Amino acid sequence: MKTARPRKYLFLFLAAATVGLALYNNILARRALTGRPLGRFVHIGGTKLHFLEAGDGQPLLLLHGNGASAEDFTTSGIFDRAAPRYRVLAFDRPGFGMSTRPAGRPWTAAAQADLIDAAVAKLGIERYMVVCHSWGATVALEMARRHPRSVAGVVVVAGYHYPSPRLALAVSAVPAVPLLGTVLRHAVLPSLVRLNWNWGRVWRPRSCQGGSVRSLMEMSPGAARWYTP
Known part of the structure; x- marks a missing residue:
């Protein structure tokens, strides 16, 4: 009984913290x-x-x-x-x-x-x-x-x-797991992203170069071609 009570309090604390994080996020x-x-x-x-x-x-x-x-x-x-x-x-x-x-x-x-x-x-x-x-x-x-x-x-x-088996894909699929995924998406992952927010600057999109944009703009349905090996 003495061991079960601390575990109960720990569970209640974690549950309350999870709900609080989810609401805050x-x-x-x-x-x-x-x-x-x-x-x-x-x-x-x-x-x-x-x-x-x-x-x-x-x-x-x-x-x-x-x-x-x-x-x-x-x-x-x-x-x-x-x-x-x-x-x-x-x-x-x-x-x-x-x-x-x-x-x-x-x-x-x-x-x-x-x-x-x-x-x-x-x-x-x-x-x-x-x-x-x-x-x-x-x-x-x-x-x-x-x-x-x-x-x-x-x-x-x-x-x-060509999708291929990769560890990153397996990890990214975890948020889709029922219940566990809900907790991760709403409480855990947003908080982790904010802790590493500065790393996000590495992936910040840069403006397109003029040549790339012109190539896209010059395309038309008649110019599109399908190639098969």
Whole structure:
């Protein structure tokens, strides 16, 4: 009995600390989101997708990688430079930025590809090009494979084309574990990120070089080509 009581108090303390951290992180997250450039939302399949939109012309979708959001393309300058020639839509993928990610289903690249294609169709867009970065390339290539009539072309920027078994992937999958993942996402991981905030400056996006932006702007659906080995 004497041993069980300290353990009980320790458990209660850890539970209270976890709840407190989760509430504190939630408040900070809400404050951060209030400063974001709010775009539009499209509801599809029980998911609320947030996206930024500007410009007219040929539709151009921008898909970010992991640990990022649609703002990757605004801070880098691609979004604003593409807008004069394209109808640009930069999506927050499910679970990133301001887009929701309902639990209870596997959010594979194929699932995200189908969801985003359906969202674009709901916006009245029948055919579009995609610019993708990192893990967003996996989603974009699935979109091209599964919806060839919709995808006019894909521009891959440092894409993660061929998923392979890696320790980093196994670690990043832990937050998806029921209950344990909830605690990690809302209480533990945000606090760890703030402790190492200065390291985040290493990954801060830099402005695009003029040549790279011009190459992107000069692309058109007719210029896109598919190559197979």
